[in-house]
Amino acid sequence: MKKGIRALVLLMIVAVLVTGFTGCSGASAKDETSDVEQTLVVGAAKDFKSGSEPKTLIFDSLTDSLEDMSSGPRLVTEWEKNVDFTEYTLKLKEGVTFSNGEKFNAEVAKFNIEYWPVYRDCGYIKKLKSIEVIDDNTLKVSFNGSYGNFIDELSKIWVTLPSGVDAKGNVVDWTGTGPYVLQEYQADMSATLVRNETYWRTDKMPGIVKIDYKVITDENSRVMAVKSGDVDVIGLTEHYTAMPFADVPDLQANKDLQVSICEDYGTITTYSLNWAKGVCADQNVRTAIALGIDRDMLTSTVLYGVAEPTSRYVLPTYKFSQKEEALKYDLTKAKAALETSGYKDTDGDGIVEKDGQKLTLKMVVSDTQVNRSVGVFLQDALKKIGIEVDLQVLDATTTKTALKAGDFDMSTSHPWTGTVVSYLYWRGNSSVYDDYGIGYGVNEEMNNLTETVSVTGDDKVREEEFDKIWKIQNDFVAGVPLYFSQRIFVAQSNIEGLKFCPNTAEVDLSDVVIK
């Protein structure tokens, strides 16, 4: 009996010790593999300081983007707003410090809310009246008129030190409150990051201790790098498909690699139509183009079945997205639309004419493998409805110059992306030429609807207003959505815990471990 009690006591002591050692140390699954060096080598398309994503490893945003693209707490933990959305009281997280030891407080938050909106396309700056520091952790923000989108837009404010920026929206001191600290940086070459051991989000403390960020600009070379094991992961720091679609099936078949394709978040590749001048100023020509493209064929052939065909501007998973698909492939209707505008093929060469002028489009695309392939596909597709396409594949800088000058009829563009409301303020209601073609501010009603969306904080009202916006866009055809361009991670098989963020521009390594 005594022996039995002793054995039981011994067992209990062992159990308590085991539990204590594993539990009290705060160890998570990531620490179980501490014998494996937790250094992640990332193959990236862009310079560390140029891309949208890398900064999210260093800095924290004021609010978080949730799965439906609404906002959750982050550095701003709570908020209250008055009935007409003219006043907001923000509660800030206490005890947060930058990696150099400086405190994050209301003064720092105030600076960031005032400084960043012009560089991050936040509409609230137009109505911002004042920001009052109530105490170290409380701010009162007042607007000249109602502004319902304020909290959502705070997710675009990545908090820097007030002394860490210049007068033109450039970060000069990369010290943040985020999960990593920038240790070394070589422009256009590489960066080394080490874990911020004092990171305030203990639940998001990453298991990866060090990140080697290697810039590999050529997409084929990036694929080769991950295949050869030179890098652990590619596609992590880009919010678009950062590899040739043709390689994806091969990569999926490679047993040494794992391929993760994001089905829920991401952008839809959309071509811009120059609705303000030239041949695409004709509504029927734009409609014919939208109807003349067989998106199923596009994705199953030159995109190798990886991308998903769609005629929506925004994925249905996002808040305020289109409920229905827009114009779908219909060759007969496409030809009829051109005929309505008086275009006919009179000389039998397959290209329609009007007033003796052949219908020729200048299509400008930036030089990537996917753009070239899609460009040739579109050229062939539009020829079938009688439109001749002069395809111009240009380098990125020349493309932007051409688009900004309005020197195009059809072009690659920037997709509608989350948050949908933020995009509305940026390009959604713009009617000027920019680096991405021309915006979607096609008429006065778009202006009115944008104003209503910004004023209200009621999601039901916004939903209704967005239904009207999508109706205008579907009817007007200012752009041609083509396919859902998923984010794709390709990683070595021993990397676990990679996940996609609702905020497409954020890199979340909190669960990543190298086994």
Next chain:
Amino acid sequence: MRKFKVKTKKQQKNLIWVWSGLLFILLTLIIFSPYIFPESNTINYSLQLQKPSILHWFGTDEFGRDLFSRVFNGMRTSLMYSLIIEAIALIIGLIIGLLSGYMGGKVDGFLNYIMNVFQAFPTTIAAIALIAVLGTGDTTLIIALSVMGWVAYARIVRSETLIFKERDFVLGARASGGSSAYILGKHIFPNVLLPILPLATLMIGHGIMAIASLSFLGFGVQPPNAEIGLMLKDSAMFINRAPWLLVGPGIVLAMVVALINALGDAIRDKMDPQKQMIEI
């Protein structure tokens, strides 16, 4: 002990005929490719990325287009552009070389300085810089490579002009009151043409390579037109999945350039007695 063997005139002639014959076959396919292969731009997705076969000797590309026909159509584009580029470069080089050699003095010094400046830039880098300023396109490509290609011609023409302007027949023409334009056009120009013929032949090959390089880098010919550099660039994406896409264009490019270069060498050997000796 070094021994030298002198190529006989017959051997030189035979060599030129061999290279010319092979080149003729290839050039026939290249020049008449739009008529021999009229469907090279026709897209057929059901034939996407087919392996080489009896029907498609080099396989098919991602649009199901026959690669063999596209290679020859592409080479036609490269060859045509290369000929235009070399013609322009030759004309500029001739004018500047003749003026520099004949005028001498400050004019020669200034033109020499210009030549040194142009020669200091690597051709491809300078061409990319020019394209960046002028914008991408076929015309820009031709301008960029012509602008950088004339120096080699100018240098040879200048040195030949320096020799010929001291010859008795030129001195005689000058003594009898012949104008500079007359002497340059009638007496010196015909004599400097022959020495630059081998160079012109070699430069055609260089031109094809330069066009292919620029197209590969995205500064050249626009799709869907076939061009070797562009085809190699597009093929790079399929290096694992369809490696044959690289083989066909690569082989034809290498063959054409090697044959043109061999022909240029043979012509040079024939025209330069000092070069007729080869080490054995």
